[in-house]
Amino acid sequence: MSKLGNLGARLHRGEISYDFVGKRKIWYGVSILITITAILGLAVRGLNMGIEFKGGAVFTTPTHMSTSVAQAENYAKDASGHEAIVQKLGNGSLRIQIAGIDTGQSDKIKQELAKDLNLNPEKLAADLVGPSWGQQIANKAWEGLAIFMVLVVIYLAIAFEWRMAVAALVALIHDITITTGIYALVGFEVTPGTVIGLLTILGYSLYDTVVVFDSLKEQTKDITKQTRFTYSDIANRSINGTLVRSINTTVVALLPVAGLLFIGGGFLGAGTLNDISLSLFVGLAAGAYSSIFIATPLVADLKEREPAMKALTKRVLAKRAQAAAEEDLAADRADDDSDAAPAVVGPRNQPASRSRGRGRPSGGKRR
Numbered sequence: 001m002s003k004l005g006n007l008g009a010r011l012h013r014g015e016i017s018y019d020f021v022g023k024r025k026i027w028y029g030v031s032i033l034i035t036i037t038a039i040l041g042l043a044v045r046g047l048n049m050g051i052e053f054k055g056g057a058v059f060t061t062p063t064h065m066s067t068s069v070a071q072a073e074n075y076a077k078d079a080s081g082h083e084a085i086v087q088k089l090g091n092g093s094l095r096i097q098i099a100g101i102d103t104g105q106s107d108k109i110k111q112e113l114a115k116d117l118n119l120n121p122e123k124l125a126a127d128l129v130g131p132s133w134g135q136q137i138a139n140k141a142w143e144g145l146a147i148f149m150v151l152v153v154i155y156l157a158i159a160f161e162w163r164m165a166v167a168a169l170v171a172l173i174h175d176i177t178i179t180t181g182i183y184a185l186v187g188f189e190v191t192p193g194t195v196i197g198l199l200t201i202l203g204y205s206l207y208d209t210v211v212v213f214d215s216l217k218e219q220t221k222d223i224t225k226q227t228r229f230t231y232s233d234i235a236n237r238s239i240n241g242t243l244v245r246s247i248n249t250t251v252v253a254l255l256p257v258a259g260l261l262f263i264g265g266g267f268l269g270a271g272t273l274n275d276i277s278l279s280l281f282v283g284l285a286a287g288a289y290s291s292i293f294i295a296t297p298l299v300a301d302l303k304e305r306e307p308a309m310k311a312l313t314k315r316v317l318a319k320r321a322q323a324a325a326e327e328d329l330a331a332d333r334a335d336d337d338s339d340a341a342p343a344v345v346g347p348r349n350q351p352a353s354r355s356r357g358r359g360r361p362s363g364g365k366r367r
Contacts, residue, residue: 024297038181201283
């Protein structure tokens with residue numbers, strides 16, 4: 001068995017464990033710090049919304065253009081007065097996006113761009129995107145997200161309990177906030193592909209959380225009938241028991257996404273891959289983190305506010321204190337017994353034998 005597999009088996013059996021729940025205040029603090037940073041990024045820089053949401057025009061040149069991306073950006077900016085996004089496609093053509101222009105402006109910009117690029121205007125394809133269409137897409141995305149959240153809460157409340165539903169919802173909001181904040185800080189363009197990536201990571205994050213919740217539900221049956229473990233103890237065992245599985249699934253999911261983001265979007269220059277790959281990469285990592293460090297510790301916090309769980313915790317702690325006191329007492333008795341043991345007397349200090357020299361001087365010869 002591999003070292004990782006052996007580690008997973010030992011974690012599952014409870015032979016070794018890490019106190020995730022006991023150190024939950026540290027994880028809460030880290031998450032709050034990251035979330036505040038993400039919110040500041042959204043407030044200060046904002047999201048770089050794509051042309052699908054703001055409206056504008058997309059111009060596509062013929063294949064095998066000799067003009068560089070930087071030159072095309074300057075031509076588009078001079079022709080429109082707006083910042084332009086230029087991407088070189090695999091067939092050698094250029095895709096020029098200019099946001100915030102209407103139909104009348106696009107015709108004029110097309111003529112000037114064709115002139116600067118030494119092209120026949122008829123060969124410069126132009127597609128217009130109205131802002132109303134982009135607004136509809138944004139509204140539908142928000143509606144879909146709201147419906148998804150409501151269904152998640154209802155399902156988890158029925159399948160598990162409302163505390164787990166609340167914890168899962170907090171974890172999902174945590175993942176969305178961090179992912180959108182990273183988009184704002186990095187400055188990547190938000191496109192419909194980004195929305196698809198966000199919805200994808202929500203499902204993945206929820207799956208990872210439900211795996212831990214299912215283990216926790218099984219292990220907490222009749223929990224009040226025993227006095228060995230508190231709810232937090234069992235929650236911590238559930239996390240440790242599924243830890244290696246969560247790590248494996250996260251790494252396997254992140255590897256192809258990392259290939260899209262760093263190799264396809266970065267090294268090969270396929271910028272269109274960045275739209276979905278960044279949201280997937282950040283969201284998958286945040287989802288794995290939240291399922292381990294946020295969702296389950298939060299469930300333990302909520303559960304241990306119940307009167308029955310408070311009483312159980314008192315009984316468990318009292319039993320542990322009693323066991324510790326008995327161990328200390330046994331250790332003290334063992335020390336006392338060792339101190340009271342008779343000392344070993346050497347030969348020189350042994351008393352003379354009663355039969356030796358009785359009635360005669362010591363050392364006298366027997367007659």
